[in-house]
Amino acid sequence: MAGLQVCSVLVTGANQGIGLGLVRHFLGMPNPPKWVFAACQDPKGQRAQELQNLASKHPNLVIIPLEVTDPASIKAAAARVGEHLGGSGLNLLINNAGIMKLNSLDNETLEDMTQVYTTNTIGPLLLGQAFLPLLKKAAQGSPSSALSCSKAAIINMSSSGGSIEEVYLWNYGQAVSYRCSKAALNMLTKCQSLGYRQHGVLCVALHPGWVQTDMGGAGSQKVGVSPWQVPQSPCADFPWEGRELLP
Amino acid sequence: MAGLQVCSVLVTGANQGIGLGLVRHFLGMPNPPKWVFAACQDPKGQRAQELQNLASKHPNLVIIPLEVTDPASIKAAAARVGEHLGGSGLNLLINNAGIMKLNSLDNETLEDMTQVYTTNTIGPLLLGQAFLPLLKKAAQGSPSSALSCSKAAIINMSSSGGSIEEVYLWNYGQAVSYRCSKAALNMLTKCQSLGYRQHGVLCVALHPGWVQTDMGGAGSQKVGVSPWQVPQSPCADFPWEGRELLP
Numbered sequence: 001m002a003g004l005q006v007c008s009v010l011v012t013g014a015n016q017g018i019g020l021g022l023v024r025h026f027l028g029m030p031n032p033p034k035w036v037f038a039a040c041q042d043p044k045g046q047r048a049q050e051l052q053n054l055a056s057k058h059p060n061l062v063i064i065p066l067e068v069t070d071p072a073s074i075k076a077a078a079a080r081v082g083e084h085l086g087g088s089g090l091n092l093l094i095n096n097a098g099i100m101k102l103n104s105l106d107n108e109t110l111e112d113m114t115q116v117y118t119t120n121t122i123g124p125l126l127l128g129q130a131f132l133p134l135l136k137k138a139a140q141g142s143p144s145s146a147l148s149c150s151k152a153a154i155i156n157m158s159s160s161g162g163s164i165e166e167v168y169l170w171n172y173g174q175a176v177s178y179r180c181s182k183a184a185l186n187m188l189t190k191c192q193s194l195g196y197r198q199h200g201v202l203c204v205a206l207h208p209g210w211v212q213t214d215m216g217g218a219g220s221q222k223v224g225v226s227p228w229q230v231p232q233s234p235c236a237d238f239p240w241e242g243r244e245l246l247p
Numbered sequence: 248m249a250g251l252q253v254c255s256v257l258v259t260g261a262n263q264g265i266g267l268g269l270v271r272h273f274l275g276m277p278n279p280p281k282w283v284f285a286a287c288q289d290p291k292g293q294r295a296q297e298l299q300n301l302a303s304k305h306p307n308l309v310i311i312p313l314e315v316t317d318p319a320s321i322k323a324a325a326a327r328v329g330e331h332l333g334g335s336g337l338n339l340l341i342n343n344a345g346i347m348k349l350n351s352l353d354n355e356t357l358e359d360m361t362q363v364y365t366t367n368t369i370g371p372l373l374l375g376q377a378f379l380p381l382l383k384k385a386a387q388g389s390p391s392s393a394l395s396c397s398k399a400a401i402i403n404m405s406s407s408g409g410s411i412e413e414v415y416l417w418n419y420g421q422a423v424s425y426r427c428s429k430a431a432l433n434m435l436t437k438c439q440s441l442g443y444r445q446h447g448v449l450c451v452a453l454h455p456g457w458v459q460t461d462m463g464g465a466g467s468q469k470v471g472v473s474p475w476q477v478p479q480s481p482c483a484d485f486p487w488e489g490r491e492l493l494p
Contacts, residue, residue, distance in 0.1 A: 071357055105442040106376065110318055113369045114361065121427060122360045129353065164437050176438050180368060183434035184427040190411045191423050195352040 005150045006091040007034045008138070010081060012068055012127065013097030014038035015048040018157065018211055022094060023051070027058050037081050037090075039066035039097075068097045068123030069115075078130040089138025092149055093131050095124035096157045098181075102173030113177045120181035121188060124156050128192055132199070139200030147202035154196070156189045158182050158205035169210070252397045253338040254281045255385070257328060259315055259374065260344030261285035262295040265404065265458055269341060270298070274305050284328050284337075286313035286344075315344045315370030316362075325377040336385025339396055340378050342371035343404045345428075349420030360424045367428035368435060371403050375439055379446070386447030394449035401443070403436045405429050405452035416457070 009026055013019040015038070026036045036058070040048050043063040055061045064080055067073040081090060098120045101112050131154075139152035149155070160168035161175065162182020185205060192203035256273055260266040262285070273283045283305070287295050290310040302308045311327055314320040328337060345367045348359050378401075386399035396402070407415035408422065409429020432452060439450035 069357075105372075105438060108372060108376075110316075110365070110369050110373060113372065114365065117364050117368075117431070118357070118361065121364075121431075122357050125352075125355060125360065125423070126357065129355075162434065164434050167437055167441065170438075170441060174438065174442070176372070176435065179438060180431040180434045184364070184368075184431040187409065187411050187427050187430035188423065190414055191352060191417075191421065191426060194414065194417060195421070 003150065004029075005031060007088065008037070008085060008090050009033050009035070009092040009094065010037040010039060010064070010090060010131070011094045011096055012039045012066060012123075014063075015040035015043075015051045018208055019094075019096040020050060021211075022096065023054065023061070027054065027061060032060060033091075034060060035084060036061045037064050037084070038062070039064040039077060041065070041067055066097075068095075068127065069118045071126055074123075074126050074130045078134065081131070082134060085134065087137075089136065089141055089152065090131055090134035091138045091151065092153055092155065093127060093135060094155045094157070095127055096155075097123060098157060100175055100178040102175050103177055104174040105176055108176045113180070116177040117181045117184065120178070121184045124154075124185060125188055128154055128196070128203075132196065132201070135196075135201045136199045142200070147197070147200065149202065151202070152200055153202040153204070154189075154192055156185055156192075156203070156205045158185050158189070158207055160207045162186055163207075250397065251276075252278060254335065255284070255332060255337050256280050256282070256339040256341065257284040257286060257311070257337060257378070258341045258343055259286045259313060259370075261310075262287035262290075262298045265455055266341075266343040267297060268458075269343065270301065270308070274301065274308060279307060280338075281307060282331060283308045284311050284331070285309070286311040286324060288312070288314055313344075315342075315374065316365045318373055321370075321373050321377045325381065328378070329381060332381065334384075336383065336388055336399065337378055337381035338385045338398065339400055339402065340374060340382060341402045341404070342374055343402075344370060345404060347422055347425040349422050350424055351421040352423055355423045360427070363424040364428045364431065367425070368431045371401075371432060372435055375401055375443070375450075379443065379448070382443075382448045383446045389447070394444070394447065396449065398449070399447055400449040400451070401436075401439055403432055403439075403450070403452045405432050405436070405454055407454045409433055410454075 011019050011022050014023050023036060023038045026033055038051055042048060043065050051063055055063055062084055064077050066077045099116055101116060103112055135152045142151040144151050159182045160166045161179050189203055189205040196203055258266050258269050261270050270283060270285045273280055285298055285308060289295060290312050298310055302310055309331055311324050313324045346363055348363060350359055382399045389398040391398050406429045407413045408426050436450055436452040443450055
């Protein structure tokens with residue numbers, strides 16, 4: 001964390017859980033970003049109440065409406081962020097928004113497979129495309145030649161549940177659609193890392209652990225300290241306790 | 248190949264390419280299956296002409312209409328196969344049907360990501376669900392206690408293009424949607440292997456190599472002999488030259 005210096009960051013799914021925790025972390029840094037963009041589906045709704053409270057105290061927090069399954073919404077969000085940034089670029093895109101359904105092999109459906117994949121995998125692809133110009137601009141404006149989160153990066157929030165080798169927590173409802181979407185997200189991240197490296201954009205997937213959130217539920221474990229309190233990070237200068245999966 | 252003895256096999260996407268090659272292989276075995284079910288989208292169409300020719304010569308070949316993206320079509324196919332089998336089970340389900348789009352990171356779309364995933368990943372899930380009762384019946388009727396293709400198995404046709412480590416042929420058009428779908432298919436296969444083992448059903452994913460077919464295109468390489476001529480197999484008794492990816 002000590003090494004992380006970002007002027008701007010966008011977090012998707014920022015109104016709750018890990019996303020909200022990350023927003024709180026960035027706002028509380030000794031040297032906070034000039035812009036923290038918190039994207040969520042319904043910025044004025046009841047479920048964004050905490051985000052609204054934070055925004056009233058932190059003028060550098062901007063809430064952005066975003067539906068990650070809708071290409072038009074993604075493009076509109078990128079345009080809005082670009083307006084706020086003026087001529088500057090975006091340092092960090094954190095694709096955190098995601099859903100999980102505890103479907104087993106027996107009761108998994110076409111509809112749920114499609115919905116989970118669209119949110120967890122296609123969304124991060126489309127967000128990468130839409131924000132690439134701003135990420136490239138940040139990379140071009142950085143004095144560092146090395147890839148880093150302080151320069152320009154895409155962080156895809158994955159899971160060891162998407163590791164074919166580990167199949168983390170298989171007995172926790174199987175969650176076939178979720179696992180398939182996260183395995184695909186890991187592959188997408190690898191593709192992004194191969195394709196965007198030339199533009200100076202770091203692309204990594206992270207496993208945050210089983211965190212106590214709405215999604216994590218009652219069975220989740222708070223391992224060590226919460227992610228936004230961790231002083232060391234496995235992913236260069238990214239403030240996260242989870243394991244780096246890729247590249 | 249020498250050890251393979253199946254009474255019944257179903258191949259999806261059987262009217263061309265690898266699927267048609269597999270059908271030819273099974274029909275040409277010294278001890279051919281009692282039933283070879285060749286599933287394709289339009290059994291009476293021009294693109295199934297070779298399959299129709301084969302069926303006129305081989306009474307054990309049954310052409311089954313199947314759209315792998317349509318749950319109702321899958322259920323109808325399972326019912327039809329069940330009728331042919333009478334009280335017997337199905338030994339082998341080969342999920343071969345698949346599509347590829349040479350989209351790059353830049354021009355990949357929500358629509359193509361969805362279509363490729365539905366065909367390459369969701370289809371094999373739904374086919375596994377629909378044919379599980381027949382596969383279980385075959386497993387129960389087998390004298391062998393060990394898992395094998397001769398007893399009851401699901402073979403998912405994957406690709407090293409879906410290997411996150413290898414990213415096989417990255418420069419061949421990137422094919423992001425295809426890679427993500429195959430990485431997800433590998434995960435699905437792992438889930439099926441964990442879930443269906445208790446029923447005596449072997450589940451594996453195979454990389455067939457870059458074969459000279461419509462999909463493989465002009466750049467494909469015919470490595471060694473064609474897959475349905477190979478006498479040895481890496482996947483127990485399955486007649487295939489490709490590498491076994493899972494489990």
